[in-house]
Amino acid sequence: MSVGERAEGRIVLAIPIFLANSRTPHQAEAVVTENVSACGVRASTKRHWQPGETLRISRSWSKFYLPARVAYCQQLSKDRFCIGLSFTSPYAGWWNGTQEAG
16 A cells, blocks of 8 residues: 555445534534545535544434544635544444444
8 A cells, every 4th residue: 555545445435414613513514525445534524623622423414424634725716625534433324324333
């Protein structure tokens, strides 16, 4: 495996999710993923998130969420960013509803 290559496979998949920080979880932003894996997600967002910040990812306004750390936040345009999120624990199948902790 070369430097920068991911150990886990990514699936190109556009699914709606909600992002919120732990301080204000009721102010979630609806975003769409670009790719997903058991270890994380890449998504487009309207705001800048701080690398290292802990966010909550959910598929709906349910109480179930996955904690994730912002790995990077790349500005694409004036009001568009792309973020990489790393789950605190792997969750195989979180995007299709199976939510198996790894």
